[in-house]
Amino acid sequence: MSKLTKLAAGAAVAALFAANTSTAGTLDDVKAAGHVKCGISTGVPGFAFTDDGGAWQGFDPAVCKAVAAAIFGDTSKVKYTTTTGKTRFTALASGEVDMLARNTTWTFSRDTDLKLDFVGVNYYDGQGFMIPSELGVESAKDLDGASVCIQTGTTTELNLADFFRTNGISYEAVPIETNDEARTNYVAGRCDVYTTDASGLAATRSSLEDPAAHVLMPEIISKEPLGPLVRHGDSEWADIVRWTLNAMITAEELGVNSGNVDKMATGTDNPEINRLLGSEGDLGAMIGLDKAWAWRAIKMVGNYGEVFEQYIGADTPIGLDRGLNALWTQGGILYSPPFR
Amino acid sequence: MSTSTSPYAPGEHPDEKPPIGQSGLVNWVYTNLFSSPFNIILTLVTAYFLYKILPPMFNWMFFDAVYVADSREHCRELNSGACWGFIGKRIGQFTYGFYPHELRWRVNLTFLLFIVAVLPVLWDNMPKRRLMLWFSALFPFIGFWLLSGGLGLETVETNKWGGFMLTMVIGVTGIAVSLPLGILLALGRQSDLHIIRWVCTGFIEFIRGVPLITLLFVASTMLNYFLPPGSNFDLLLRVLIMVVLFSAAYLAEVVRGGLQAIPKGQVEAADAMGLKYWQSMRLVVLPQALKISIPGIVNTFIGLFKDSTLVVIIGLLDPLGIGRASLSDTKWQGLSTEVYVFIALFFFICCFGMSRYSIYLEKKLHTGHSEE
Ligand SMILES: N[C@@H](CCC(=O)N[C@@H](CS)C(=O)NCC(=O)O)C(=O)O
Numbered sequence: 001m002s003k004l005t006k007l008a009a010g011a012a013v014a015a016l017f018a019a020n021t022s023t024a025g026t027l028d029d030v031k032a033a034g035h036v037k038c039g040i041s042t043g044v045p046g047f048a049f050t051d052d053g054g055a056w057q058g059f060d061p062a063v064c065k066a067v068a069a070a071i072f073g074d075t076s077k078v079k080y081t082t083t084t085g086k087t088r089f090t091a092l093a094s095g096e097v098d099m100l101a102r103n104t105t106w107t108f109s110r111d112t113d114l115k116l117d118f119v120g121v122n123y124y125d126g127q128g129f130m131i132p133s134e135l136g137v138e139s140a141k142d143l144d145g146a147s148v149c150i151q152t153g154t155t156t157e158l159n160l161a162d163f164f165r166t167n168g169i170s171y172e173a174v175p176i177e178t179n180d181e182a183r184t185n186y187v188a189g190r191c192d193v194y195t196t197d198a199s200g201l202a203a204t205r206s207s208l209e210d211p212a213a214h215v216l217m218p219e220i221i222s223k224e225p226l227g228p229l230v231r232h233g234d235s236e237w238a239d240i241v242r243w244t245l246n247a248m249i250t251a252e253e254l255g256v257n258s259g260n261v262d263k264m265a266t267g268t269d270n271p272e273i274n275r276l277l278g279s280e281g282d283l284g285a286m287i288g289l290d291k292a293w294a295w296r297a298i299k300m301v302g303n304y305g306e307v308f309e310q311y312i313g314a315d316t317p318i319g320l321d322r323g324l325n326a327l328w329t330q331g332g333i334l335y336s337p338p339f340r
Numbered sequence: 341m342s343t344s345t346s347p348y349a350p351g352e353h354p355d356e357k358p359p360i361g362q363s364g365l366v367n368w369v370y371t372n373l374f375s376s377p378f379n380i381i382l383t384l385v386t387a388y389f390l391y392k393i394l395p396p397m398f399n400w401m402f403f404d405a406v407y408v409a410d411s412r413e414h415c416r417e418l419n420s421g422a423c424w425g426f427i428g429k430r431i432g433q434f435t436y437g438f439y440p441h442e443l444r445w446r447v448n449l450t451f452l453l454f455i456v457a458v459l460p461v462l463w464d465n466m467p468k469r470r471l472m473l474w475f476s477a478l479f480p481f482i483g484f485w486l487l488s489g490g491l492g493l494e495t496v497e498t499n500k501w502g503g504f505m506l507t508m509v510i511g512v513t514g515i516a517v518s519l520p521l522g523i524l525l526a527l528g529r530q531s532d533l534h535i536i537r538w539v540c541t542g543f544i545e546f547i548r549g550v551p552l553i554t555l556l557f558v559a560s561t562m563l564n565y566f567l568p569p570g571s572n573f574d575l576l577l578r579v580l581i582m583v584v585l586f587s588a589a590y591l592a593e594v595v596r597g598g599l600q601a602i603p604k605g606q607v608e609a610a611d612a613m614g615l616k617y618w619q620s621m622r623l624v625v626l627p628q629a630l631k632i633s634i635p636g637i638v639n640t641f642i643g644l645f646k647d648s649t650l651v652v653i654i655g656l657l658d659p660l661g662i663g664r665a666s667l668s669d670t671k672w673q674g675l676s677t678e679v680y681v682f683i684a685l686f687f688f689i690c691c692f693g694m695s696r697y698s699i700y701l702e703k704k705l706h707t708g709h710s711e712e
Contacts, residue, residue, distance in 0.1 A: 042652075042664050049668035054433045056665075079499055081655040082665070087561075091655065094561040096575075177653070180664045184676060207673035317670040 026098055026230075026237035027071070027288055035077045038064035039097035042082045042178045045203040046311045046318040047103055056080050059311045062301050063101040063122060063228050063245060069300040070244045070293040084177050086153035089114055092231055099241050101228045103197060105155045115232040119242035122227050122304075124324040124333060126220035127159050128198035130205055133215045135192065140219040144169040149182045149191035151175075156196050159222040179204065197224050199312070199320060206317040239287050247294040249336040250276060251303035253327050258302040265295050276339045283339060294339075304334070401681075411671040426666075426675050427682050433662050434682070437502015443494060447505055450486045453479060454512070462697065480516070498576035502657035504686060509576075510648040510658075511690075514583045515641050521584065522591025523630075527621065529596055540592070547589035553650050555582040560654035579651055587644040594640055598633035599625065631705045638698035642691045659683045 030036055040048045040060050048058040056078075065075035083091050083102060091097050093115065103125075104110075106118040129140045137143060140163070150157055152175045164171050174191040176182045183204050186194040194204065198220060205211050228245060230238045251257065254273050256264050265277040274280035277298075278291030285291070301307060308325065312318045326332025348354075357363070373383040404421025406414075408428060415423035427434065436444050457479035460472035487509070489495035501509065528540030547555075559578040602625050610620030630637070652661040663679040666672060 039655075042661065043666075043668035045668045045670050045673050047668075048665070049670075050433065050662070050665040051669060052429050052671075054430075054438055058668075079497075081499070082652075082657065082661060083655055084653065087557075087654065090557075090561040096561065096655075178664065180667055180676070206670065207667075209674060317673075 026234045027240060030071065030098060030237075033079075034072075035079045036064060036068045036071065036099065037079045037081065037097045038067075039081050039083045039088055039091050039100040039102055040064070041102045042084060042180070044103065044179045044200055045207050046316060046320075047199070047203060057311070059123070059307060060101040060103065062307045062311070063241075064099070066244050066248060066297040066301040067099065067241055070240065070247075070289060070297045073292075073296045073300075075300050084153070085151045086177070088153075089116065092116060092229065095231075098237070099228055099230050103200065103226045104229060105197075105224045106227055106229075107155060110229075116229050117232055117235075117238045118227050118229045119238050120227050120245045121225040122245060123199060123225075125197040125199050125224040125226050127156055127195060127222040127224055128201050128220050129193050129195045129217040130186075130201045130214055131193050131217065133213055137217070140217040140221070141167050141169065143171065143193060145171070146192040147172040147174055147190070149174045149176055149185050149194045151179070151182060151196060152177060154196070155222065155224065160195055163221045183207065197226065199226075199318075202320055203312070203318050206319065236288060240289070243287060244294070244297050246336040247276060247297055247339070248301070248304040248307065249327075249334055250339055251294075251298045252305040253329065253336065256298060256303060257306055258299055261295055261298045265292075272339055412673070412675060415675075422678050422681070423675050424678065426672050426678055430662075430666055433666065434503045434659055436505050437657055437662060438500040439496060439502070439505065440500070443496060446486045446489075446493070446496075450483045451508075453482060453486075454508075480513075498574055501576065503659050503662050506576075506651070506656060506658050507645070507648050507686075510580065510583055510651065511645040513580050514587050514644050514648070517584045518586075518588040518591055518644070519637070521588035523595050523626070525588060525592035526595035526599060529592065530599060544589045544592050547586055548593070552583075552586050552647055553653060555586055556650060556654050558582070575654075576656065579654070579656065583644065583648070586647075587640055590640045590643075591637060594633050594636035595629065597636065598629035598631075601632055602628050631702075634698055634702050634705075638694055642694055645690060645694070646687060659686065 038061070040056065040058075043049055044058075044060075046059060048056065048060045051057050055076075061078070061080065064078045064080070068077045069075050071077075081091060081097050083097075083100070088100055088102055088104065089110070092100050101122075103123065105125075106121065110116055111118055129143070131137055131143075131146075148160060148171050150160060150173050157173075157175075160171070160173070171193075174185060176185055179196070179200060182194055182196070185191055186204075187208065194201065196204075198216065201216055205214050205216070208214055228241055230241055250272075251261075254270065254276065256273060256276070261277065264273055265279060267279045268274060271280060275283055277295045278284060278293070282291055284293045287293075302310065305322075305327075308320075308322065309315065312320045314321060322330075322332060324332050325334055328335040374380050400421045402421075404419050405424050406418045406421065407424050409415040409418060409423060409425030410429075412423060412426070415425055432441070432444070436447055439447060456472075457476040460466045460469045461476050466472060485491060485493065487496070487501070488498065525540050525544060528536045529544065531537045531540070556579060559582045560575060563573065563578055606624055606628070607620060610624040615623065649658050649660050652658050652664075657665065660683060663676075663683060667674075667676055667679060
């Protein structure tokens with residue numbers, strides 16, 4: 001079945017190339033529909049999950065919510081579609097969703113060959129390995145002959161092959177569809193190793209019965225800049241998603257957060273804050289929105305740092321450090337172009 | 341007293357009790373469990389495993405379980421067994437998906453009406469059955485209206501449907517629509533008109549040659565390329581169409597098996613009586629053919645019901661999808677066993693119910709043509 005599924009997905013992608021998919025006017029469509037159609041993952045702790053009330057939460061849905069807040073002033077105006085590693089690009093290309101916010105790595109071929117547009121990076125990641133500590137392995141290079149759980153249709157799959165080949169060791173891949181499935185297989189011992197983005201590993205590890213009994217290998221074998229993306233062909237729509245993300249990052253840099261944004265919006269002596277929040281100039285009009293677009297996104301969702309701490313930061317069970325994802329002013333590489 | 345008289349008339353003597361040692365518990369245990377060395381070993385091994393498995397299982401499921409809790413941590417503090425508090429907190433999500441809270445009564449009402457609508461279909465001793473059948477015929481429209489809204493009710497888009505409700509919608513629609521379609525296809529495949537036969541055969545073979553998941557992919561993504569841009573063709577509707585076509589093709593083959601088992605003489609006799617094609621099918625052939633196809637038909641239904649979980653792959657949130665998203669909540673993560681046991685229970689009840697009903701139907705329709 002898996003082969004045929006691949007065939008079907010492949011056929012769908014092929015049809016995409018045949019069809020002319022330059023859909024202009026996504027913003028108009030979104031406004032007419034009254035919601036943003038957002039593709040997210042099927043569930044990764046901290047990154048995408050439903051709360052007890054049945055609403056989507058997490059680091060990724062936060063981007064969708066920010067866009068909805070910027071356009072509609074209402075974070076609930078998002079229509080979520082769950083996608084697996086394999087279905088996500090077809091869902092976006094076919095118009096099933098308007099944007100993807102689903103820990104997806106920005107790569108050359110996805111950006112060009114698949115005709116998608118990455119609008120930025122909201123998490124700088126890299127691929128790691130998790131193994132039970134009782135195996136006593138200390139380096140990924142000692143994993144010769146191990147069976148490895150790996151999600152199909154991901155960059156992870158390709159990196160892994162590269163890594164094992166360059167190190168001249170062999171492995172047995174256990175292909176799986178979703179993060180939850182990987183967790184189940186790993187716990188049941190059907191694979192010795194689980195490999196995916198280090199953030200995902202940390203999230204999965206936190207969900208294990210005894211997290212301390214599992215270790216992450218020191219090797220990070222790839223660059224995985226994860227970010228939201230849209231279809232080729234509608235730069236105006238891409239701008240909205242890109243600058244909403246940038247607004248959240250810039251807000252953190254400028255010290256604007258959901259708590260003080262109302263006060264700051266009345267005017268400050270920092271012109272960039274004023275431009276961001278709309279009390280000076282009219283940046284919103286340039287992307288087809290009103291002056292208060294960024295103010296709403298920050299007010300309703302928070303700045304980048306707030307979102308990070310709320311869902312995946314050091315105080316959550318996921319417990320990720322900011323690391324590379326700290327602002328460039330604080331030793332990280334998170335850097336938004338200026339609002340001018 | 342004459343010894344030749346007996347209190348019983350000839351042939352009326354009641355059965356004597358079997359000799360001791362041929363009946364009773366001891367005998368049953370002996371013949372069924374310990375009749376040969378091989379049986380003895382099997383019995384002992386099984387008993388050992390049951391002893392090892394059952395007590396911990398019951399402890400986990402019931403005695404050590406936590407029924408009300410706020411998080412997994414909370415559960416673990418309270419007791420060591422299953423954390424049913426998780427399911428309890430999210431039972432609404434598992435049942436209705438993302439259906440708005442204040443409108444969930446509509447789903448409940450639909451379910452109630454559904455029960456009222458299927459009863460006369462399934463049970464022919466129902467009082468006022470004719471009248472009730474009219475209601476059954478109307479139910480699909482009422483149900484659709486209640487669930488999706490419009491005409492004075494607030495609309496609820498199908499992407500908000502999920503959980504068991506979604507499974508029921510897919511399962512029930514699939515079953516109800518694919519049966520008549522399957523019968524037509526089966527008749528078409530045996531038709532004397534070449535075109536009809538070719539079309540039906542081609543359709544059946546095509547659908548049977550493709551896995552359901554592929555059809556679902558086609559429904560979810562491919563169709564978007566073929567439809568005019570901007571047209572908004574509901575995803576659930578597309579999925580329902582695919583599910584119906586899929587199970588209709590399988591049903592057609594099951595029914596064809598039944599049709600072929602009916603001796604040619606039956607059709608010829610019907611012809612001789614002057615019955616038209618449809619009359620002879622409706623009155624003579626189909627009642628017999630369907631009767632012998634019941635196990636196969638129900639089998640297909642059960643398969644269809646369970647296959648509905650595949651929709652999770654194209655982003656519809658059936659109970660498995662809801663479970664997956666719920667398990668990613670850091671408050672609850674790690675409780676997958678509870679989720680899967682719970683969902684398995686739902687499917688078991690539904691599928692077991694169907695298979696019991698089919699046995700009841702077979703018994704009822706058993707008119708003694710074949711040996712038991
Ligand atoms: N970043 C890689 C891998 C992304 C990926 O699949 N990550 C997993 C685990 S962190 C995931 O998102 N799973 C979500 C799901 O199973 O729905 C890519 O873009 O190919």
